Amino acid sequence: MPFYHKLGEVPHKRHTQFRKPDGGLYREEVMGLEGFSGLESILYHHFLPPRVKTVENLGSTQVEYADFGPLQHRAFQTADFPIGGDPVSARRILMGNKDVTLGISRPSESMPYYYRNGQAYEVWFIHEGSGLLRSQFGSLAFVSGDYIVIPYGTTWQMSLNEPEARFFVIESPSQIEPPTRYRNKYGQLLEHAPYCERDIRVPEELETHTDHGEFEVRVKVRDRISRHMLDHHPFDVVGWDGYLYPWIFNINDYEPITGLIHQPPPVHQTFQGHNFVVCSFVPRLFDYHPQGIPAPYSHSNVNSDEVIYYAEGNFMSRTGIDRFDITLHPSGLPHGPQPGATEASIGKERTDELAVMVDTFFPLQVAVTALEFEKPEYMASWLEGSGE
Numbered sequence: 001m002p003f004y005h006k007l008g009e010v011p012h013k014r015h016t017q018f019r020k021p022d023g024g025l026y027r028e029e030v031m032g033l034e035g036f037s038g039l040e041s042i043l044y045h046h047f048l049p050p051r052v053k054t055v056e057n058l059g060s061t062q063v064e065y066a067d068f069g070p071l072q073h074r075a076f077q078t079a080d081f082p083i084g085g086d087p088v089s090a091r092r093i094l095m096g097n098k099d100v101t102l103g104i105s106r107p108s109e110s111m112p113y114y115y116r117n118g119q120a121y122e123v124w125f126i127h128e129g130s131g132l133l134r135s136q137f138g139s140l141a142f143v144s145g146d147y148i149v150i151p152y153g154t155t156w157q158m159s160l161n162e163p164e165a166r167f168f169v170i171e172s173p174s175q176i177e178p179p180t181r182y183r184n185k186y187g188q189l190l191e192h193a194p195y196c197e198r199d200i201r202v203p204e205e206l207e208t209h210t211d212h213g214e215f216e217v218r219v220k221v222r223d224r225i226s227r228h229m230l231d232h233h234p235f236d237v238v239g240w241d242g243y244l245y246p247w248i249f250n251i252n253d254y255e256p257i258t259g260l261i262h263q264p265p266p267v268h269q270t271f272q273g274h275n276f277v278v279c280s281f282v283p284r285l286f287d288y289h290p291q292g293i294p295a296p297y298s299h300s301n302v303n304s305d306e307v308i309y310y311a312e313g314n315f316m317s318r319t320g321i322d323r324f325d326i327t328l329h330p331s332g333l334p335h336g337p338q339p340g341a342t343e344a345s346i347g348k349e350r351t352d353e354l355a356v357m358v359d360t361f362f363p364l365q366v367a368v369t370a371l372e373f374e375k376p377e378y379m380a381s382w383l384e385g386s387g388e
C-alpha cells in the first residue's frame with residue numbers, strides 16, 4: 001500500500017500487447033480494491049489467472065464465540081499455546097467482532113500449500129521466529145518484530161527458518177493501513193509520523209515459475225476455505241506494478257512519541273482499520289516533568305474495547321501479567337494501573353516494554369477457544385493490597 005512499486009517486466013503502456021519470447025501473450029490481471037477506485041496493481045501472468053482444475057470445500061472458518069457473561073476485565077495466557085501445523089492451519093482466533101479478529105499461531109512447519117484470503121486483510125506480527133513470505137508480488141524475508149501486512153487477494157506461502165514460531169495475527173475485512181493523520185494529501189508519511197517510507201520493506205525478489213504440475217491454493221472467502229487445484233504454479237507473474245502488495249514494518253523501527261507529561265494511547269498508533277486501530281508500545285523514555293507520573297491514569301474506554309498482547313519487557317502498569325499474555329479491557333468499565341504501580345513508576349526514566357495493542361470501537365466477543373487460556377483472577381487484581 002504505501003507507495004508505487006514495480007518488479008519484473010511490464011509493458012511500456014498498460015493494457016497493450018505484451019508478448020512472451022514464443023510470441024504468445026502474457027495475461028494481464030488488474031487487481032484493485034473498492035471496484036476500480038481503490039489501491040490497484042497490474043500483474044502479468046504466464047497463465048490465465050482464472051485457470052483452476054478442481055474446486056473443493058474444506059469447511060467453515062466461522063468463529064464460535066462464547067457468551068461474554070458479566071462485564072469484567074479479562075486476561076488470557078498464551079505462553080503454552082499449542083504448537084503444531086503450518087502458520088495458517090495453526091492460527092486460532094481468540095476474540096473478534098465484525099470489524100476485526102485477533103488470534104495466535106504457533107506453527108512448527110512451513111506451508112506445503114498456497115493461501116489467499118479473499119475476504120480480509122491480514123497483519124502477522126512476528127513475535128518469535130523468522131522465515132520467508134513468498135507471494136505473486138515477490139518475496140519478503142521476515143524476522144522477529146515484523147508486522148507483515150498482506151492485502152486481500154494476495155496468494156502467498158510462508159516458510160519458517162526455525163522449527164517453531166509465534167505470531168499474533170490481526171485479520172480484518174477492511175483495509176489495514178498507516179493512519180490518515182500521518183499522511184499528506186499525496187499519501188506520503190509526514191515528518192511527525194512515527195515511521196516513514198524508509199522503514200517499510202517491500203517485495204524484492206520476484207519468482208516467476210512457468211512449470212505445470214499440481215499446486216494447491218486454499219482460498220478463504222465467504223467464511224469458508226475452498227481448495228483450488230491448479231495445473232500450473234501460482235507464482236507465474238513476470239512483472240507487476242502499482243500500490244497493492246504485501247509489505248513489512250518492524251515494531252523496533254517505531255519512533256516513540258514522548259512528552260513533558262504522559263502521552264495518550266494515540267501516540268502509539270501504527271495502523272488503522274475500519275472501526276479499530278493497531279498500536280505499538282516500544283522501549284522509550286518516560287515523561288520529563290519533575291512531578292510527572294509515568295504510569296497511565298485510569299481511563300474509561302468509552303465506545304472502545306482494548307486488547308494488549310504483551311511481547312517483551314516488563315509492562316509497567318500491569319501486575320500479574322506475563323510475557324505472551326493478552327488482556328481485554330472492555331468498554332463500560334475503567335481500567336488503569338493496579339495498586340502500587342502508579343507509585344512505583346515515579347522516578348523511572350524509561351521502559352523496555354514491547355506490546356501490540358488493538359483498540360476496537362465496537363465490543364469484542366471472546367471465542368470459545370480462548371476460554372481454556374483465561375486467567376480468571378485478573379479482575380480481582382485491582383483489589384489486592386490496595387489499602388483503599
Ligand SMILES: [Fe+2]
Binds near residue numbers: 335
Ligand atoms: Fe488502556
